[in-house]
Amino acid sequence: MSMFAHTETNARSRLPGGKALGGLLQRLGLGGRGLVIAIPTLWLLLFFLIPFLVVAKISLSEAAIARPPYLPIWEWDDGLLNINLNFGNYLFLLEDPLYLSAYLESIKIAGISTLIALLIGYPMAYLIARSPENQRNILLMLVVLPFWTSFLLRVYAWIGFLKANGIINNFLLWTGIIDEPLIMLQTDFAVYVGIVYSYLPFMILPLYANLVKLDQSYIEASADLGARPVTTFLTVTLPLSASGIIAGCMLVFIPAVGEFVIPALLGGPDTLMIGRVLWDEFFSNRDWPIASAVAIVMLFVLVIPIMMLRKAQAVEEGAS
Amino acid sequence: MQGKSRFLKITAFLGFAFLYAPIISLVIFSFNESKLVTVWGGFSTKWYAELFRDPQILEAAWVSAKIAFVSATLAVTVGTVASFVLIRFSKFRAKSLLSMMITAPLVMPEVIIGLSLLLLFVAMEGLIGWPGSRGVLTIIIAHATFGAAYAAVVIQSRLVDMDLSIEEAAQDLGAKPVRVFFDVTLPVIAPALVSAWLLAFTLSLDDLVVASFVSGPGASTLPMVIFSKVRLGVSPDVNALATIIIGLVSLGIIVTALHMNRSKRNL
Numbered sequence: 001m002s003m004f005a006h007t008e009t010n011a012r013s014r015l016p017g018g019k020a021l022g023g024l025l026q027r028l029g030l031g032g033r034g035l036v037i038a039i040p041t042l043w044l045l046l047f048f049l050i051p052f053l054v055v056a057k058i059s060l061s062e063a064a065i066a067r068p069p070y071l072p073i074w075e076w077d078d079g080l081l082n083i084n085l086n087f088g089n090y091l092f093l094l095e096d097p098l099y100l101s102a103y104l105e106s107i108k109i110a111g112i113s114t115l116i117a118l119l120i121g122y123p124m125a126y127l128i129a130r131s132p133e134n135q136r137n138i139l140l141m142l143v144v145l146p147f148w149t150s151f152l153l154r155v156y157a158w159i160g161f162l163k164a165n166g167i168i169n170n171f172l173l174w175t176g177i178i179d180e181p182l183i184m185l186q187t188d189f190a191v192y193v194g195i196v197y198s199y200l201p202f203m204i205l206p207l208y209a210n211l212v213k214l215d216q217s218y219i220e221a222s223a224d225l226g227a228r229p230v231t232t233f234l235t236v237t238l239p240l241s242a243s244g245i246i247a248g249c250m251l252v253f254i255p256a257v258g259e260f261v262i263p264a265l266l267g268g269p270d271t272l273m274i275g276r277v278l279w280d281e282f283f284s285n286r287d288w289p290i291a292s293a294v295a296i297v298m299l300f301v302l303v304i305p306i307m308m309l310r311k312a313q314a315v316e317e318g319a320s
Numbered sequence: 321m322q323g324k325s326r327f328l329k330i331t332a333f334l335g336f337a338f339l340y341a342p343i344i345s346l347v348i349f350s351f352n353e354s355k356l357v358t359v360w361g362g363f364s365t366k367w368y369a370e371l372f373r374d375p376q377i378l379e380a381a382w383v384s385a386k387i388a389f390v391s392a393t394l395a396v397t398v399g400t401v402a403s404f405v406l407i408r409f410s411k412f413r414a415k416s417l418l419s420m421m422i423t424a425p426l427v428m429p430e431v432i433i434g435l436s437l438l439l440l441f442v443a444m445e446g447l448i449g450w451p452g453s454r455g456v457l458t459i460i461i462a463h464a465t466f467g468a469a470y471a472a473v474v475i476q477s478r479l480v481d482m483d484l485s486i487e488e489a490a491q492d493l494g495a496k497p498v499r500v501f502f503d504v505t506l507p508v509i510a511p512a513l514v515s516a517w518l519l520a521f522t523l524s525l526d527d528l529v530v531a532s533f534v535s536g537p538g539a540s541t542l543p544m545v546i547f548s549k550v551r552l553g554v555s556p557d558v559n560a561l562a563t564i565i566i567g568l569v570s571l572g573i574i575v576t577a578l579h580m581n582r583s584k585r586n587l
Contacts (some may be wrong), residue, residue, distance in 0.1 A: 001338075032497065033409070040402035040468070041414050044421035047465040054443050065517035068442045080329055120338070123331040129327075146339050148569050150526050152543050153562040156550050160349065163554070165359065199337065220472060251427075258429020260529055265550060275431045282435060282533070286463035292439065295432045 052299075059292035062086045070289050089293035099294065102272040103301060109188065109263075110256035111275060113195035116247050117203040120196065121248065123209035126237075129214070140208065147201045155194055155265050162190050162266070186268035194262040195252075202251040210316060211237075212243025243315040250309035254302055274298055343566060350559035352555035365393030366562040376545055377561065380483065382454065384525055384542040389459045392520035396475075396513055399520075403475040404470065404501070425469035434533030437462045441534060454536035462534045463527060469522030474519060479505075511580060522569070 061070045062084070093099045128139045146154060161167045162184040169181040179316045184190055214237065222232040238245075260275040267273070274294065282291040350368075354361025371377060402422045406415065425433065437468055441451055441458050487506065490500045506513075528543035535541070549555055 036401060037405050037409065037412060037414065040398050040405065040422065042419050043398050044402075044418065044465070045469070047437065047440070047461060047510065048421050048425060051440040051468070055432075055436045058439055068446070104419070120331070120335050123328050124335045127328045127332040141573075142336060143339070145570075145573065146343060148522055148573060149343060149566050150543070152526065152528055152546055152550075153346065153558070153565065154342060156546075156554070156558060156562070157346045157555050159550070160345060161342060165356070170359070196344070197338065200335070239342055254427045255429060258431050261547075275429060277458060278431045278435065279529075288439070295435050298429065298432060302427075306500045309427060 005229055007169055014276055033054060035191060055292045055295055058289055059089055059296050060085045060087065061192045061289050062088070063287050063289045068288065069286050078197075086289070089289050090297075092290065093293055093297060098272070099274075099277065099297075102277045103297070105272045106257045106259075106274040107301070109195070109271075110253050110259075111258055113199070114191050114203075114253045117196045117252050118191065118245065121200055121203035121207055122245075125204045125211055128204075128208050136212075140205075142206050143201050143208075151198060152261060154198060155262055158190065158194055158197065159185060162193070185266065188267065190266035191263050191271055191273075194266045195256050195259060198262065199252040199256060202255075203248040204249065206316070207241065207244045208246040210241045210247075214240055239303035243312040245318060246308055246312035250305050250312065254305050254309065257302060257305075258298060325556060346559050347566060350556065350563040352559075354579035355556060367556040368564075368579040371557045371560045371564075374557065376540075377444065377542070377557075380540050380542045382547040383539055385543065387456060387459050387463060387467050387531075388521045388524035390461035391467055391524045392517050394460065394464035395471045395524075396517045398464065398468040399471030399516060400475055400509075400513065403472045403479055404505070404521075406472075407476055407479040422469055422472045425466040426473070430527070430529035431533075433462070433466060434530040437465070437530070438465040438533045453538070454534060454537035458536070459531050459539065459541065461513045462530050463520075463524040466530070467523055470519050474516040475509060476510045505538055509534060514576070 057073060058070055061073045063069060064071045071084070073084055073086070075084075102268045124143070128136055128143070131139060138167050159166070159190050163169075164181045164183065164185070166185070168184070169178075172178045173181065218236050218240070219232055223229075224235050227235070258275040258278075259273060260279050262275050263271050263273040264279075267276075278298070281294060349360075350418050351363050351365065352361055353364035353366070399422075402418060405412075406422070406473075407420055409415075437458070438454075441454060444450055445452070482505070487500055487504050490504045491497075495503065526543065527541075531541045532544055533545075535544070546558060546561070549558055
């Protein structure tokens with residue numbers, strides 16, 4: 001370390017005007033502190049925030065057969081600035097029932113999947129939070145472990161489970177419960193299974209973080225006062241874990257609305273989800289302006305869930 | 321009370337079975353002789369041999385590994401600086417903006433991140449002629465950006481928990497802020513940096529949607545090749561590939577867990 005420091009000072013003293021440059025930067029408010037702040041801020045401005053402005057801009061332009069496949073929205077013409085804003089893409093989204101039903105379908109599928117994930121995830125999170133301390137970490141790791149293996153391959157595994165001559169059908173035929181294979185793959189059912197399966201850890205983790213902090217004495221007090229376990233659960237445990245429930249639900253719901261891989265691999269041709277519509281507009285139809293408009297509307301749809309998530313997370317942080 | 325805990329145990333057991341059954345079936349059927357993935361035809365390792373003869377898969381795996389390595393390193397760098405600035409610096413003008421930008425990618429649908437970055441790259445190419453062509457470089461930038469968001473979550477929680485008095489002691493002994501950061505803060509948060517790097521690496525290795533948007537004709541990542549194969553139906557060599565990935569991930573997690581256990585005991 002000391003060797004590094006040494007060479008560094010040497011390098012600096014060899015640089016003519018290094019001090020003057022430093023002073024100039026300092027006067028511009030870009031001292032060491034400012035530079036440190038600037039690195040992540042500029043990176044994220046350029047590669048996260050500005051891209052959204054570009055999407056907004058292109059959603060207002062007209063599609064064209066060109067490279068890139070849209071017309072510019074402003075042009076200099078003999079010292080005259082021509083601005084052509086084309087709201088046609090948004091009108092088109094309103095007129096064609098395909099888009100509206102894709103948005104509604106996405107919200108419905110994501111909502112029902114979130115509910116199922118909550119029903120499975122809550123008992124699991126509760127059990128882990130109430131386990132002896134030395135077992136908790138192992139159980140938590142078992143929840144997180146599948147998340148570390150490829151998402152795409154985990155979705156793929158369900159094809160083998162759900163298809164006509166897949167594992168579930170073969171088993172049910174073998175036991176004689178059914179006489180002919182059930183059609184499960186390429187249905188909405190398969191999409192629900194895929195979403196619940198893929199996002200279950202996102203439900204369990206915030207629920208666990210909330211439930212593990214829950215003061216056991218409230219539950220004992222409620223039981224001492226003669227409440228039945230069900231009443232205690234409904235009137236004490238459930239309200240106290242509300243922010244954990246909201247955080248978990250939003251962490252499943254938000255990505256599920258825009259999901260592409262799961263409906264593409266497990267859903268049928270009539271499973272319309274907006275992420276898939278955006279993908280097709282972009283890759284198959286090469287209509288970048290419509291794809292951009294679809295993305296902007298999706299963002300507006302997700303504003304309320306995102307705000308709810310932030311609020312729930314703030315409550316959780318305040319509580320810890 | 322007894323009935324309640326049995327109910328919990330059964331639900332949790334079914335929950336874990338639900339999480340693990342598909343993964344276990346992938347592994348079992350990767351050793352299946354038969355081409356029909358879900359009908360058992362005897363033990364065989366021929367799909368592994370097939371996998372290693374497929375130049376397209378090998379090439380894509382190499383491209384993915386390179387992208388994941390570089391983007392995870394960038395993600396941890398950006399994520400560390402952002403976390404440090406947000407947790408340790410007193411209020412500054414762009415603080416809430418930075419805080420919003422570092423958490424937003426976590427909840428942004430992948431299709432939107434992919435589309436927006438691609439449109440940015442196309443617009444920049446028109447304006448300043450960079451980045452010339454799309455491929456490995458543009459995928460690295462995209463992965464580093466959303467990887468930084470995940471890295472920041474891990475690193476911030478470690479920075480919050482960290483005992484401030486060691487940093488203050490170093491400062492009192494006359495160390496400059498930069499020196500304090502590299503000699504005191506960084507070694508203390510090193511385990512979190514390792515977890516963050518592994519998380520960013522895995523996310524990059526796993527990403528299909530964002531990479532498909534920002535990639536060019538030259539670069540196909542492993543998920544892109546798998547997706548195009550899987551779209552045509554199940555194929556046993558994908559099972560073999562999945563088993564290898566699951567094996568590597570389990571190995572990585574066991575090694576990290578053992579290492580963290582040991583360093584915890586040493587403290």
